[in-house]
Amino acid sequence: MGLLESIQGPSDLKALAPEQLPELAGEVRDFLVAAVSRTGGHLGPNLGVVELTIGLHRVFDSPRDRIVFDTGHQSYVHKLLTGRQDFSRLREAGGLSGYPSRAESEHDVVENSHASTSLSWADGLAKAFALRSERDRTAVAVIGDGALTGGMAWEALNNIAASDRPVIVVVNDNERSYAPTIGGMASHLATLRTTREYERLLDWGKQSLRKGGAPGRLAYETLHGVKKGLKDIVAPQGLFEDLGLKYVGPVDGHDTEAVEHALRRAKSYGGPVIVHVITQKGRGYQPALADDADHFHAVGVIDPETGEAQASSGASWTSVFSREITEIATTRRDVVGVTAAMQIPVGLQEFADAFPDRVFDVGIAEQHAATSAAGMAAGGLHPVVAVYATFLNRAFDQVLLDVALHRAGVTFVLDRAGVTGPDGPSHHGMWDLGLCRLVPGLRLAAPRDAETLREELREAVAVEDAPTVVRFGKGKVPAAIPAIARAGHADVLEGEAWSAGDDVLLVAVGALVPRALEVARRVREHGVGVTVVDPRWVVPVDDALVDLAGRHSHVAVLEDGGEVGGVGWALAAALRSRRDATTVQVFALPQRFLDFGERETLLDEAGLAPQDVARRVVEAVAQQARSSASSATAEESPTTSTPRSAAFPSR
Ligand SMILES: Cc1ncc(C[n+]2csc(CCOP(=O)(O)OP(=O)(O)O)c2C)c(N)n1
Numbered sequence: 245m246g247l248l249e250s251i252q253g254p255s256d257l258k259a260l261a262p263e264q265l266p267e268l269a270g271e272v273r274d275f276l277v278a279a280v281s282r283t284g285g286h287l288g289p290n291l292g293v294v295e296l297t298i299g300l301h302r303v304f305d306s307p308r309d310r311i312v313f314d315t316g317h318q319s320y321v322h323k324l325l326t327g328r329q330d331f332s333r334l335r336e337a338g339g340l341s342g343y344p345s346r347a348e349s350e351h352d353v354v355e356n357s358h359a360s361t362s363l364s365w366a367d368g369l370a371k372a373f374a375l376r377s378e379r380d381r382t383a384v385a386v387i388g389d390g391a392l393t394g395g396m397a398w399e400a401l402n403n404i405a406a407s408d409r410p411v412i413v414v415v416n417d418n419e420r421s422y423a424p425t426i427g428g429m430a431s432h433l434a435t436l437r438t439t440r441e442y443e444r445l446l447d448w449g450k451q452s453l454r455k456g457g458a459p460g461r462l463a464y465e466t467l468h469g470v471k472k473g474l475k476d477i478v479a480p481q482g483l484f485e486d487l488g489l490k491y492v493g494p495v496d497g498h499d500t501e502a503v504e505h506a507l508r509r510a511k512s513y514g515g516p517v518i519v520h521v522i523t524q525k526g527r528g529y530q531p532a533l534a535d536d537a538d539h540f541h542a543v544g545v546i547d548p549e550t551g552e553a554q555a556s557s558g559a560s561w562t563s564v565f566s567r568e569i570t571e572i573a574t575t576r577r578d579v580v581g582v583t584a585a586m587q588i589p590v591g592l593q594e595f596a597d598a599f600p601d602r603v604f605d606v607g608i609a610e611q612h613a614a615t616s617a618a619g620m621a622a623g624g625l626h627p628v629v630a631v632y633a634t635f636l637n638r639a640f641d642q643v644l645l646d647v648a649l650h651r652a653g654v655t656f657v658l659d660r661a662g663v664t665g666p667d668g669p670s671h672h673g674m675w676d677l678g679l680c681r682l683v684p685g686l687r688l689a690a691p692r693d694a695e696t697l698r699e700e701l702r703e704a705v706a707v708e709d710a711p712t713v714v715r716f717g718k719g720k721v722p723a724a725i726p727a728i729a730r731a732g733h734a735d736v737l738e739g740e741a742w743s744a745g746d747d748v749l750l751v752a753v754g755a756l757v758p759r760a761l762e763v764a765r766r767v768r769e770h771g772v773g774v775t776v777v778d779p780r781w782v783v784p785v786d787d788a789l790v791d792l793a794g795r796h797s798h799v800a801v802l803e804d805g806g807e808v809g810g811v812g813w814a815l816a817a818a819l820r821s822r823r824d825a826t827t828v829q830v831f832a833l834p835q836r837f838l839d840f841g842e843r844e845t846l847l848d849e850a851g852l853a854p855q856d857v858a859r860r861v862v863e864a865v866a867q868q869a870r871s872s873a874s875s876a877t878a879e880e881s882p883t884t885s886t887p888r889s890a891a892f893p894s895r
C-alpha cells in the first residue's frame with residue numbers, strides 16, 4: 245500500500261516522518277493526473293498545492309482549526325487527505341463535488357466558488373472564536389494571487405490587520421489566474437518573490453564570510469550592511485507589513501519542510517499573519533507546464549500521457565461571440581473589451597490579438613470592471629464587459645447605479661448563462677434574468693443560435709444610452725433555427741397561427757429553444773395547436789409580446805433562468821395587470837440552489853424535460869377546456885374565451 249492510501253485523515257498525515265512527505269507528494273500528483281484526466285476538472289491548480297496542503301493539515305488541526313480555500317477549485321488535495329479518495333465520479337451527480345462541500349466532510353467550510361471571499365470568511369470565523377473564548381482555534385485562509393486581486397480580499401485584509409486575532413492568510417502565489425496575474429498586486433508579489441533570491445544571496449554572503457575566516461564582529465557588521473542594502477533593493481516587505489500584518493516568506497511552496505516550518509512560525513505568532521508561498525500551477529506534469537494559456541487551469545477528459553484533450557466538433561457559443569466581437573471591433577473603433585481575468589474563457593483573446601490596446605484585463609474584479617466600463621462610456625468608448633453570468637451577481641450595484649443610473653452605453657456579455665453543470669450551485673448562471681429585470685433601462689437579449697447571437701450583439705453595441713446584456717449558455721451552439729414569421733419583435737419559429745388559431749403560445753427563451761420545439765412537437769401529438777415564438781430581447785418583456793400572449797388562451801414559457809424575475813414571471817404579471825384571462829405556465833429553473841452534475845440531466849431534473857413540459861401543457865389546456873365548459877353550462881350562455889391569435893404577417 246502506498247502512503248496516500250494509508251491516510252484516512254489528518255492524524256495519519258501528522259504521523260508521517262518529514263522524510264516521507266516528498267514521496268507522499270509524488271503519489272498525490274500521480275493520483276491527480278490519473279483521476280482528473282478521466283473526469284476533467286481543475287488539474288493545474290491542484291497540482292500546485294500538494295505540498296502546501298500537506299503542510300496545512302500537518303500544522304493545523306482541522307476541523308477544530310478551520311481551513312478555508314478561496315474559490316475552492318484547488319481543494320482536491322485537501323479532500324484526498326481528509327478521507328475522500330474516490331475521485332471516479334468527480335463533479336458528477338452522486339460523486340465528489342469539485343469544490344469544498346459541507347455535506348461531504350466536517351473539514352470543508354466554504355462551498356462558494358466565487359473568488360476573493362476566503363479572507364472575509366476567515367475574519368468572521370476568528371471573531372467568533374474570540375467572542376466564544378475558543379482561543380485555541382485558528383482561522384486559515386488559502387487565497388491565490390489571482391483571487392487577491394479581488395476587492396473583497398482587501399476589505400477583509402483591512403479588518404484582519406486591525407485586530408490581534410489569529411488569522412493565517414496563506415497567499416498561494418503561482419503568478420497566474422488563468423493567464424499571468426495582472427496589476428499592481430501582482431507586481432508587489434513579484435517583488436516579494438525576489439526575496440527568495442535575496443535569501444539565497446544572504447546565505448551565500450554568510451558562507452563566504454565564514455569561509456574567508458573574517459573575525460566575528462567584522463563578519464557581523466559586514467553581513468548586516470549587506471542584508472540592509474539588499475533588503476531595500478530586492479525585498480521591500482512594505483505593503484503587508486505597512487498594513488500591520490506579520491509577513492512570513494516567500495516560501496518555496498514545493499519544499500515540504502520549508503512549508504511546514506513557515507506555517508508553524510505563522511501559527512506561533514498567534515495574531516494576523518501572511519504566509520507568502522511560491523508555487524507552480526501544474527507542478528510536476530509537463531503537459532500542464534507547457535500549456536501557456538492557463539497551465540491546465542480547468543481541463544476536460546484528457547490523455548494522461550500527453551495532456552491531449554478529446555476532439556470535439558461544432559462551434560461553441562463563446563467562439564461565435566469571439567469571432568463576431570472581433571469583426572465589430574474592426575469597424576467600431578470605440579468598442580473595447582473588458583475581462584475579469586478570463587480573457588480566453590470568455591472569448592476576448594481574438595479581439596486582444598487583433599487590437600491589443602483595446603482589451604483590458606482588470607483581474608478578478610467584476611465590480612471594478614462594471615464601473616470602470618461606465619467611466620469608459622463616459623469617455624466616449626463602448627465597453628463590452630465579458631463575464632460568466634454568475635459572476636455578474638457581485639457587480640449588480642455597479643450595473644444599477646454606475647452604469648444604468650448614468651445611462652451608460654455598456655454591453656455585458658454573459659457566457660455560461662443557465663445551468664452550467666459540473667461547477668455546481670455558485671456557478672449556474674441562473675440569477676441574471678431576475679437581477680437585470682430590476683435595472684431601469686437595461687435591455688437583455690437571449691440568442692437562440694449563432695445568427696441571432698451575431699444580430700443581437702450588434703444591436704446591443706449600437707445602444708449608447710443604456711446598459712445592454714447578451715446572455716448565452718455553456719457548450720456548443722445549436723444548428724441554425726430560422727424564423728418563419730415575425731410577431732411584433734418576436735420571431736415565430738413554428739405554428740399554424742394564421743389558420744383557425746392555436747390553443748397555446750409557447751414562448752421559448754435562448755438556449756432552450758431546441759427543447760421548446762420538442763415540447764411543441766409532443767403537444768401537437770395530442771391535437772393541441774401550438775405556436776412557438778422566440779422573443780429574443782427578453783428584458784423588459786415588451787408590449788407586443790404581451791399583446792400576442794393575450795390573443796391566446798394559454799401561454800407556456802420555457803427559460804433557463806431562475807423563476808423569480810424571469811420572462812414567464814414578468815409576462816404573467818403583465819397579463820394580470822391587464823386582467824387578461826389568458827393562463828400562463830412558467831417552466832423556469834426553480835428558485836433554489838441547484839447541485840452539480842451533467843447539464844442536460846440537471847435541466848430535466850429541474851422540470852424542463854420536453855416530455856414533462858408537454859404533458860403539463862396538455863393537462864393545463866384540458867383543464868381549461870373543462871373549466872370553460874362547466875362555466876358555459878352554468879351561465880347557459882356562449883363562452884367568452886380570449887379571441888384566438890391573430891394571423892401573422894408572413895416574414
Ligand atoms: C468572482 C469570480 N470571478 C471569476 C472566477 C473564475 N475563476 C476561477 S479560478 C480563477 C483564477 C484564480 O486564480 P488564483 O486565485 O490565483 O488561483 P489559482 O487557480 O492560481 O490557484 C478565476 C478567474 C471566479 N471563480 N470568481
Ligand SMILES: CC(=O)[C@@H](O)[C@H](O)COP(=O)(O)O
Pocket residue numbers: 315317357541542589660664667718
Ligand atoms: C473555478 C472557476 O470559476 C472556473 O475555473 C470555472 O470552473 C470554469 O468553468 P468552465 O469550465 O465552464 O469554463
Ligand SMILES: [Mg+2]
Pocket residue numbers: 388389390391416417418419420421
Ligand atoms: Mg494563482
